[in-house]
Amino acid sequence: MLHLTTLWFVVLAILWVGFFVLEGFDFGVGALHMLVGKDEAERRVAVSTIGPWWDGNEVWLIVAGAGTFAAFPAWYATWFSALYIALLLVLAALMARGVALEYATKRDNERWLRAWRWALTIGSLLAPLLIGIGLGDLLAGLPINSSHEFTGNFGDLFTGYGVWTGFTLLSLCLLHGATFLKLRTTGAIRGRARALASPLGWAAIALLIGFVVWTRKVAGGPEVPEPVQVLAVIAVIFAARLTAGDHDGWAFIASGVAIASSVGSIFIDLYPNVMVSSTNASFNLTVHNSASGGYALKLMTIVVVIFLPLVLLYQGWSFHVFRGRLRGPPADGEPAATVASPTPQT
Amino acid sequence: MTNDLARWQFATTSIYHFFFVPVTIGLAFLVALLQTAYYRSEKPEYRRLAKFFGTLLIINVVVGVVTGLVQEFEFGMNWSAYSRFVGDVFGAPLAMEGLAAFFLESTFLGLWVFGWDRLPKRVHLACIWLVAIGSMLSALFILAANSWMQHPVGYALNSHGQPELNSVSALFTNPTFLWGYVHVILASLVTGSLVMLAVSAWYLRKGREVALFANSARLSVIVLLPVIVLQIFVGNKLGEIETKYQPMKIAAAEAQWESCQPCSFSAFQIGGGKNDKTPSQIIEIPHLLSVLATGEWNGAVKGLNPLQAEYEKKYGPGNYVPDVFIQYWSMRVMAYLGTLILLLGLWGGWLLHRGTLERSKLFLGISVWAVITPFLMNTAGWLLTENGRQPWIVQGLMKTVNANSPSVSSTDIWISLIAFVLIYIALGAADLVLMLRYSRKGVEGGEGEAGAAAEATTTPAMSY
Numbered sequence: 112m113l114h115l116t117t118l119w120f121v122v123l124a125i126l127w128v129g130f131f132v133l134e135g136f137d138f139g140v141g142a143l144h145m146l147v148g149k150d151e152a153e154r155r156v157a158v159s160t161i162g163p164w165w166d167g168n169e170v171w172l173i174v175a176g177a178g179t180f181a182a183f184p185a186w187y188a189t190w191f192s193a194l195y196i197a198l199l200l201v202l203a204a205l206m207a208r209g210v211a212l213e214y215a216t217k218r219d220n221e222r223w224l225r226a227w228r229w230a231l232t233i234g235s236l237l238a239p240l241l242i243g244i245g246l247g248d249l250l251a252g253l254p255i256n257s258s259h260e261f262t263g264n265f266g267d268l269f270t271g272y273g274v275w276t277g278f279t280l281l282s283l284c285l286l287h288g289a290t291f292l293k294l295r296t297t298g299a300i301r302g303r304a305r306a307l308a309s310p311l312g313w314a315a316i317a318l319l320i321g322f323v324v325w326t327r328k329v330a331g332g333p334e335v336p337e338p339v340q341v342l343a344v345i346a347v348i349f350a351a352r353l354t355a356g357d358h359d360g361w362a363f364i365a366s367g368v369a370i371a372s373s374v375g376s377i378f379i380d381l382y383p384n385v386m387v388s389s390t391n392a393s394f395n396l397t398v399h400n401s402a403s404g405g406y407a408l409k410l411m412t413i414v415v416v417i418f419l420p421l422v423l424l425y426q427g428w429s430f431h432v433f434r435g436r437l438r439g440p441p442a443d444g445e446p447a448a449t450v451a452s453p454t455p456q457t
Numbered sequence: 458m459t460n461d462l463a464r465w466q467f468a469t470t471s472i473y474h475f476f477f478v479p480v481t482i483g484l485a486f487l488v489a490l491l492q493t494a495y496y497r498s499e500k501p502e503y504r505r506l507a508k509f510f511g512t513l514l515i516i517n518v519v520v521g522v523v524t525g526l527v528q529e530f531e532f533g534m535n536w537s538a539y540s541r542f543v544g545d546v547f548g549a550p551l552a553m554e555g556l557a558a559f560f561l562e563s564t565f566l567g568l569w570v571f572g573w574d575r576l577p578k579r580v581h582l583a584c585i586w587l588v589a590i591g592s593m594l595s596a597l598f599i600l601a602a603n604s605w606m607q608h609p610v611g612y613a614l615n616s617h618g619q620p621e622l623n624s625v626s627a628l629f630t631n632p633t634f635l636w637g638y639v640h641v642i643l644a645s646l647v648t649g650s651l652v653m654l655a656v657s658a659w660y661l662r663k664g665r666e667v668a669l670f671a672n673s674a675r676l677s678v679i680v681l682l683p684v685i686v687l688q689i690f691v692g693n694k695l696g697e698i699e700t701k702y703q704p705m706k707i708a709a710a711e712a713q714w715e716s717c718q719p720c721s722f723s724a725f726q727i728g729g730g731k732n733d734k735t736p737s738q739i740i741e742i743p744h745l746l747s748v749l750a751t752g753e754w755n756g757a758v759k760g761l762n763p764l765q766a767e768y769e770k771k772y773g774p775g776n777y778v779p780d781v782f783i784q785y786w787s788m789r790v791m792a793y794l795g796t797l798i799l800l801l802g803l804w805g806g807w808l809l810h811r812g813t814l815e816r817s818k819l820f821l822g823i824s825v826w827a828v829i830t831p832f833l834m835n836t837a838g839w840l841l842t843e844n845g846r847q848p849w850i851v852q853g854l855m856k857t858v859n860a861n862s863p864s865v866s867s868t869d870i871w872i873s874l875i876a877f878v879l880i881y882i883a884l885g886a887a888d889l890v891l892m893l894r895y896s897r898k899g900v901e902g903g904e905g906e907a908g909a910a911a912e913a914t915t916t917p918a919m920s921y
Contacts, residue, residue, distance in 0.1 A: 163567035174555035181552040184544020191533025192862035206523040213519040261864040404621040418556040
């Protein structure tokens with residue numbers, strides 16, 4: 112029988128995968144919106160592509176964190192306190208980005224607008240990079256003592272593998288954002304998203320192949336990549352190739368698969384550990400020594416079984432409601448006042 | 458030192474977070490009411506009002522959301538010993554909050570904001586109701602978790618001496634939770650209706666859009682009056698519950714060092730600082746403390762000194778008396794301002810009855826400024842609740858002093874504390890600028906029929 116601790120490890124892996132697949136393109140769009148939009152009207156269209164969804168997508172992160180707290184309190188405690196300053200930066204990035212998304216266009220003031228545009232860009236770059244480092248560190252190992260306390264400092268968080276993981280996930284988010292923008296826009300914005308997707312795709316391919324090789328080294332065991340890692344590489348190549356053509360939907364799916372299988376692979380190689388100790392392997396946090404009791408896990412399993420499908424259903428419906436391409440700003444000569452309202456193309 | 462800093466940080470960030478949460482809960486409910494009125498009557502003014510107050514709602518929601526993120530992470534970052542100790546019980550309601558409430562609230566808020574004229578009217582109305590329900594559900598789970606810290610139930614200690622959940626129903630039938638939850642929801646409705654009243658009153662005084670804002674002024678008074686009456690009763694009942702399970706909290710709120718029967722309630726006191734056990738209490742109202750704390754005319758209230766002796770016997774040496782000064786004054790801020798708001802509500806109800814609500818300059822002038830009071834009351838409420846629990850982080854199970862993260866230094870916390878304060882000041886300033894701007898800028902669609910017709914073709918204020 113599948114043990115509840117293992118089940119909860121899988122649930123958390125799913126939550127992290129869900130977070131990166133959904134919020135991944137939000138980060139990508141946020142980071143690229145000043146590049147794909149040359150003027151304010153175009154930038155509004157770019158940001159509007161994620162308008163109805165980014166907030167709901169971010170909840171995946173909150174639930175991943177709270178789920179870790181509920182199912183593996185010791186893991187949550189050690190991980191979050193170890194990443195202290197890094198998480199502070201993540202929070203700052205997420206705050207800047209979230210508020211920028213809602214506030215930027217609410218005042219006609221050049222400085223106000225520019226400040227929030229940059230907050231959105233930098234926040235969207237920093238968050239996935241740092242969260243990626245935090246995930247990579249789980250596998251790379253941090254100095255953790257016998258009572259599961261982190262004994263290192265801020266610098267120790269930048270393990271080689273962790274940093275590589277961070278940049279890999281960042282590049283995948285950027286690619287994912289580009290394929291998403293290409294899927295949801297028309298005209299010049301779509302053209303720039305396509306142009307950006309090519310170098311981003313190459314960078315993602317290179318980083319991802321390095322990530323797979325390094326993961327094999329860090330995880331130990333057989334040198335042969337996991338099937339999911341092979342899938343990740345194939346998917347990212349597809350995504351990069353498909354963005355050159357007009358298969359926007361397929362390109363977006365491919366970048367989604369690439370990001371999902373990359374995040375998933377971290378957890379596959381991590382199990383049954385949840386946090387590796389670089390001090391001594393016997394100090395590792397595992398699904399067994401960090402889990403909650405049977406009652407709490409059973410209760411939370413019931414809650415997840417009821418609510419997660421519901422969430423998928425109504426989030427899916429929301430994606431369905433606002434599907435379709437946003438029309439770009441009109442061509443020259445039309446009044447600027449009518450520009451700001453992107454409406455779906457029929 | 459590290460522990461104190463961690464406490465300062467949590468207090469700062471959670472008080473700040475709770476400026477925005479009650480506005481969200483209260484305003485979402487009121488906007489849902491406005492839109493329901495529009496749905497049923499098809500009168501365009503209700504649609505304009507729903508959109509107008511909806512814009513104020515989303516300006517607030519986003520700060521509530523991002524500062525809530527900080528709260529969620531802070532347990533693990535600053536309080537890892539606590540998280541490790543209580544995660545089995547405390548983590549469950551937090552995860553439920555995310556799964557059952559946050560997803561609901563955020564997804565349907567997106568659907569509501571972007572769904573005007575795109576979703577069928579009935580579905581679009583359901584969206585704002587789901588936002589309102591989601592925000593109330595999130596308060597439900599977080600208060601179940603918080604109430605467990607005040608009065609731990611539904612657990613047994615395992616072989617490591619750590620609490621393990623064994624009854625989820627106990628968690629959600631905890632008397633501290635039931636009364637505390639109702640108290641917070643009512644407080645949120647008071648906050649929301651006072652915000653709506655203040656904005657409406659501002660327009661009415663200026664004579665702008667009088668016909669329109671008379672509607673929202675009436676609605677806010679209709680919500681405010683029964684809610685504040687109920688709230689005074691519920692707050693009183695919560696006091697009784699707390700006297701039962703956390704007698705220190707209430708004894709400290711009256712600076713009652715010795716036991717008494719019957720007990721009077723002092724209107725003011727002079728002194729009562731850290732080591733001042735004999736403050737001069739002024740205007741003592743006989744029997745009132747007995748009634749507040751026990752619900753009986755001649756009820757007995759144990760004093761801080763006998764309680765301290767009892768706790769030392771039970772838990773070993775230590776100081777078990779919370780900061781009396783904070784307790785005493787936060788209780789009074791809540792009680793006095795609550796009474797003033799009750800009077801304001803009664804006044805508003807009377808004007809409403811006479812049909813002169815939108816013309817009474819004095820009432821409207823006071824209503825604009827009354828918007829400050831719910832924020833003071835909400836903050837005082839949390840100070841009373843959380844400070845009154847000290848020195849415990851979980852009453853009787855774990856002391857706050859043992860709960861912070863051993864691996865986090867005071868330098869780390871200084872850095873993050875300063876960072877949060879700076880970010881929060883910036884967010885607060887931006888929020889205030891927009892709130893004032895959008896409150897005053899006028900309502901979309903302009904005045905009269907032509908405006909309402911024009912609205913259909915202009916850009917919604919809520920899109921990007």
